[in-house]
Each structure stands twice: as C-alpha cells, then as structure tokens.
Amino acid sequence: MNIQQFQEALFTKGREIGYADMEIYYVNGRSTSVKVLKGEIDQYTIVENGGLSFRGVINGKMGYASTEKLEPDVIDFLLEEARSNADILESEEQDELFEGSESYLEQPAYTAELADTAPEILIEAALEMERTALAADPRIVMARHCSVSIRENEVLIANTKGLHCHRRKSLATAYVYVIATEHNETVTGGWHDYSLRSVEEIDIADVAHRAVQEAVSRLGAHTIQSDNYPVIFRHDAAAQLLAAYTTVFSAESVDKGFSRLAGKLGQKVASEHITLMDDPLMENVPAGSTFDAEGSATRRNEIIKDGELRTYFHNRKTARKAGVQSTSNASKGSYNGKIGVSYHNLYVEPGTSTLEDMIRRMDRGLMIVELQGLHAGTNTASGNFSLACLGYWIEQGQVVRAVNQITVSGNFFDVLQQVEEVGNDLRFTGSCTSPSLKLASLSISGS
Known part of the structure; x- marks a missing residue:
C-alpha cells in the first residue's frame, strides 16, 4: 500500500x-x-x-x-x-x-x-x-x-x-x-x-x-603561549559553537530553567552586530521547510535583532503556555518521537567584511577553524566552554602559520556580547550556520 x-x-x-x-x-x-x-x-x-x-x-x-x-x-x-x-x-x-x-x-x-x-x-x-x-x-x-x-x-x-x-x-x-x-x-x-x-x-x-x-595549510603547526588574544572564529568554527548552544533559545529550556536567557525578551543579549535568524522559507538551502512537525506553516523569525532578544523557539504547546503565538518550531527526532522544539534553518545574518579584511585588520591574534570535544567541553546551562581547537596565528594582518595543541575557553553568552565584527562569508551547508565572527579577546591555553 x-x-x-x-x-x-x-x-x-x-x-x-x-x-x-x-x-x-x-x-x-x-x-x-x-x-x-x-x-x-x-x-x-x-x-x-x-x-x-x-x-x-x-x-x-x-x-x-x-x-x-x-x-x-x-x-x-x-x-x-x-x-x-x-x-x-x-x-x-x-x-x-x-x-x-x-x-x-x-x-x-x-x-x-x-x-x-x-x-x-x-x-x-x-x-x-x-x-x-x-x-x-x-x-x-x-x-x-x-x-x-x-x-x-x-x-x-x-x-x-x-x-x-x-x-x-x-x-x-x-x-x-x-x-x-x-x-x-x-x-x-x-x-x-x-x-x-x-x-x-x-x-x-x-x-x-x-x-x-x-x-596542507595545517602543516608546520605548533602551539602558542597561553594568554588572552583577539580571536576570529572562522565561519565553520563559528557555526560549530552556535550549534552547541541552540537549546538556550528554546522555550522548553527556558520554561524548565535550563537557559540563562529566561526573562530576557526585549533585552540586549548580544552585540549590536548580531542578528540571529531562523528562516525555513529561504530557497536553495538544505534545511528549508514550509511546515513544522505539528503542521504549522513556517515563517521567518528574528530570534535576535541587532543584539536584542526578540523571541524563543516555540511550538504550539509552549506558545500556549507562554500566551504567545507559535513560531512554528515544533520538531520530532523521529517519526515516533515526541513533539519538541528546535530550529529549521538557523544562521547569523552576515556583515559586510570579508574574512581577508578581518585578518588584515588584526595586528596579533588567532583565527580558529575547528573546535573539538563539543559534547564534553560545553555546558548549555552556564554557557561555559573549554574546547581543544585548531587554527592559524596572525601577525600584522597576515596568517603566519598553523596552530595546534591549544584550548579556547570562555562563555557563550559573553561571546555573543563581545562580537565586534561579522563577516560576509555565510555558507549554507546544514541547518545551523554562521559567517566568521571577530572577538576582542578570549582565553587561549597553550604552552
């Protein structure tokens, strides 16, 4: 049949x-x-x-x-x-x-x-x-x-x-x-x-x-001295970090007390450079969809607009409990799973700077291209993270060499606040993406 x-x-x-x-x-x-x-x-x-x-x-x-x-x-x-x-x-x-x-x-x-x-x-x-x-x-x-x-x-x-x-x-x-x-x-x-x-x-x-x-660009890598450095999360590493903390925007997590964003609607929770969108109606992306797991018609939602928290992800149940309209973010992990809440096509809206421009304007710092140990090294409740990573050392606006055997530590909610520049290199390859993000300083542990 x-x-x-x-x-x-x-x-x-x-x-x-x-x-x-x-x-x-x-x-x-x-x-x-x-x-x-x-x-x-x-x-x-x-x-x-x-x-x-x-x-x-x-x-x-x-x-x-x-x-x-x-x-x-x-x-x-x-x-x-x-x-x-x-x-x-x-x-x-x-x-x-x-x-x-x-x-x-x-x-x-x-x-x-x-x-x-x-x-x-x-x-x-x-x-x-x-x-x-x-x-x-x-x-x-x-x-x-x-x-x-x-x-x-x-x-x-x-x-x-x-x-x-x-x-x-x-x-x-x-x-x-x-x-x-x-x-x-x-x-x-x-x-x-x-x-x-x-x-x-x-x-x-x-x-x-x-x-x-x-x-081949990773050949010749070695560690750097432990210190606080300006950091660029290249688009792929930025997407990795964002994906690890998406549950903090869920109304379910907020309701259960698992998100530090509880009670922050209408407040500034990120740098003015950050606009976070969930757009399942975008064309030619892998995660597009016209309806969610409850059959609600999807729409484009601004989660964060110019640093201000506008909404959480809602399904019909969480929206009813909060007295708001559903954002059509009902999800199912499998055909026989329970209805939950998740994003469709989540991304940080791109800025105007090329990655090359961001590097050129950095006098001395680090570009991170890969994060490792995301499951063990992140805490979504507190926002803290400590992650092994790979990247490149930058001096006087030039990539000097590859860097390994280092750990980047910080807090996701602080990272949102500290972004000073957003790249234009947004590349949709999954359901959660980001352009490159530049921060004034993060703790790096090396030698």
Missing part, C-alpha cells in the same frame, strides 16, 4: 470502531552513497528507513501507536494499540489535533531526477574527486574518506480535522577528507558541498582543492 491508500483505510476503519479524531505522521527516507578508496569502490550503500506514528481520540482520551510497515494487517494493530494505551496513559495536558494553518507557501519543486541519479554518475564523481585531490599537491598521500551521496526524504502529516501537509526533498553531497605529510608530520583536512538539483551541479574539483588546502 502507498501512504495515501494506507491513510484512507486507517481513518475509515478508525471511524467505524469509534475514533472521534485521528492523525498520522509519516516519514520515509532513502540514501544512496558511494565511497571510493585508492581508485576503487570501497562501499556502495543503499539505506531506507522511516515509519508512521498514529494518534487518535477514542472515548475522550488520546492513544498512540507506531509502525515501520504500511500493510493492511497493520491497521488493526495501530487502532487496537492506541485504544489500549489511551486507557492507561495520563497526561497533565491533553494533546490536541491541529486543523492546520490558513495557508502554506508552495513547496519548492521536488527534483525526481536527482533521486534517480545513475550509480555510475556517483561513482565517477567520487573517483574524480579522489584523483583531483591526490594530484593537487605532492604532500597529499591519501584521500582517507571520499564519498558522493544522495538523500531523499518524504514527510506527511494528515488528520481528520483537515490538516494535510506533505513534502519531498532531495539532496546530493560530496565530501573528501585527505591526509597530508611533510617532514614526518601528518595532518588532515576536509571539505564538502551540496546541491538540491543534481550531482553534476557540485563543483567536484573545487571540493577536492579546498580539502587539500585545508590539510
């Missing part, structure tokens, strides 16, 4: 046995990935996953059930399972089915051709990327990881109150991670890019060359 046939049969049978209202949340994902090593196919992987969750009101109570299969005999199981646990589940606040928003923006066209890309195209793209990387610099000794993949995802939320939200998305990615050696020193570096339309649209040669540059 396809999902439409399954939905119709499920709702029909549910009404017959006494369900007043019903809803399904369906997710189906498929990925095809090719990995090459030393000129040969190392892995060719096809993965399919997903399933359907059902909830329905019977005898005045809400019951839940889920399945990975869409088969006729599963319908009776879902209805009976939901009816059984409706009798025993207790909730402080009764869940409600949502009838849907007044209107939704049109979903971007789904590129079926991308999902149907021939395996030969993936294989040749991966082999070309590896060949280009190995030929780009004699210090590159191996492409440790070289892959091209395609992911396809489908989501359907539908209920008997009239809600019907459906989307299909596809994405191609190319990633290479290389090893460089010189004078008995070994370093690594990687790069990736994506397309929502075709594998051929990805500049494979550019991905390879950038990975090589990332690796």
Whole structure:
C-alpha cells in the first residue's frame, strides 16, 4: 500500500470502531552513497528507513501507536494499540489535533531526477574527486574518506480535522577528507558541498582543492603561549559553537530553567552586530521547510535583532503556555518521537567584511577553524566552554602559520556580547550556520 491508500483505510476503519479524531505522521527516507578508496569502490550503500506514528481520540482520551510497515494487517494493530494505551496513559495536558494553518507557501519543486541519479554518475564523481585531490599537491598521500551521496526524504502529516501537509526533498553531497605529510608530520583536512538539483551541479574539483588546502595549510603547526588574544572564529568554527548552544533559545529550556536567557525578551543579549535568524522559507538551502512537525506553516523569525532578544523557539504547546503565538518550531527526532522544539534553518545574518579584511585588520591574534570535544567541553546551562581547537596565528594582518595543541575557553553568552565584527562569508551547508565572527579577546591555553 502507498501512504495515501494506507491513510484512507486507517481513518475509515478508525471511524467505524469509534475514533472521534485521528492523525498520522509519516516519514520515509532513502540514501544512496558511494565511497571510493585508492581508485576503487570501497562501499556502495543503499539505506531506507522511516515509519508512521498514529494518534487518535477514542472515548475522550488520546492513544498512540507506531509502525515501520504500511500493510493492511497493520491497521488493526495501530487502532487496537492506541485504544489500549489511551486507557492507561495520563497526561497533565491533553494533546490536541491541529486543523492546520490558513495557508502554506508552495513547496519548492521536488527534483525526481536527482533521486534517480545513475550509480555510475556517483561513482565517477567520487573517483574524480579522489584523483583531483591526490594530484593537487605532492604532500597529499591519501584521500582517507571520499564519498558522493544522495538523500531523499518524504514527510506527511494528515488528520481528520483537515490538516494535510506533505513534502519531498532531495539532496546530493560530496565530501573528501585527505591526509597530508611533510617532514614526518601528518595532518588532515576536509571539505564538502551540496546541491538540491543534481550531482553534476557540485563543483567536484573545487571540493577536492579546498580539502587539500585545508590539510596542507595545517602543516608546520605548533602551539602558542597561553594568554588572552583577539580571536576570529572562522565561519565553520563559528557555526560549530552556535550549534552547541541552540537549546538556550528554546522555550522548553527556558520554561524548565535550563537557559540563562529566561526573562530576557526585549533585552540586549548580544552585540549590536548580531542578528540571529531562523528562516525555513529561504530557497536553495538544505534545511528549508514550509511546515513544522505539528503542521504549522513556517515563517521567518528574528530570534535576535541587532543584539536584542526578540523571541524563543516555540511550538504550539509552549506558545500556549507562554500566551504567545507559535513560531512554528515544533520538531520530532523521529517519526515516533515526541513533539519538541528546535530550529529549521538557523544562521547569523552576515556583515559586510570579508574574512581577508578581518585578518588584515588584526595586528596579533588567532583565527580558529575547528573546535573539538563539543559534547564534553560545553555546558548549555552556564554557557561555559573549554574546547581543544585548531587554527592559524596572525601577525600584522597576515596568517603566519598553523596552530595546534591549544584550548579556547570562555562563555557563550559573553561571546555573543563581545562580537565586534561579522563577516560576509555565510555558507549554507546544514541547518545551523554562521559567517566568521571577530572577538576582542578570549582565553587561549597553550604552552
């Protein structure tokens, strides 16, 4: 059965046995990935996953059930399972089915051709990327990881109150991670890019060359003396740091007392250079979406505007509790997960400075390009962090050499306040991104 046939049969049978209202949340994902090593196919992987969750009101109570299969005999199981646990589940606040928003923006066209890309195209793209990387610099000794993949995802939320939200998305990615050696020193570096339309649209040669540059530029690295230094978080490191602290903007975290931003709406919580946006309606980005996990139509939200905290991420439940309108940030970790709160396409709005300009104006300091140990080295409640990192030493406006064996320490909320310059190098490659950020001073532990 396809999902439409399954939905119709499920709702029909549910009404017959006494369900007043019903809803399904369906997710189906498929990925095809090719990995090459030393000129040969190392892995060719096809993965399919997903399933359907059902909830329905019977005898005045809400019951839940889920399945990975869409088969006729599963319908009776879902209805009976939901009816059984409706009798025993207790909730402080009764869940409600949502009838849907007044209107939704049109979903971007789904590129079926991308999902149907021939395996030969993936294989040749991966082999070309590896060949280009190995030929780009004699210090590159191996492409440790070289892959091209395609992911396809489908989501359907539908209920008997009239809600019907459906989307299909596809994405191609190319990633290479290389090893460089010189004078008995070994370093690594990687790069990736994506397309929502075709594998051929990805500049494979550019991905390879950038990975090589990332690796060879780290040769000759050594530590620096412990001190407080001006710091530039390059766009990728800035995005890493922001992603580690996104929960502090969640209304759930605020309500539970896990965020220092509680009670700060309308107050200055960041530098005037910081505007933090969540824009799921942006075109040609991997994390775009026209509805959230509850079926609410998404919109562009200013979380921080010129340093002022404007809103938290809300789903319908947190918004109702706070007496505000939902920001359409309902989320689900999986098809059978609970409704939570999260961002869609979160980013710091870019400034006007190029990264080169930011470096040129730095007399003596550090540019950080990679943060390590984010899970263990960050505390979202306090905002404190202490993270091993890699970067480059800057003197008189020039990158002098690579730096390793250092740790950067500080507080995320202080970092927001201390940003003095924002770069124009915003690069959307995931759901949380940032341009480069310059700070007057951070504590660096080295030698």
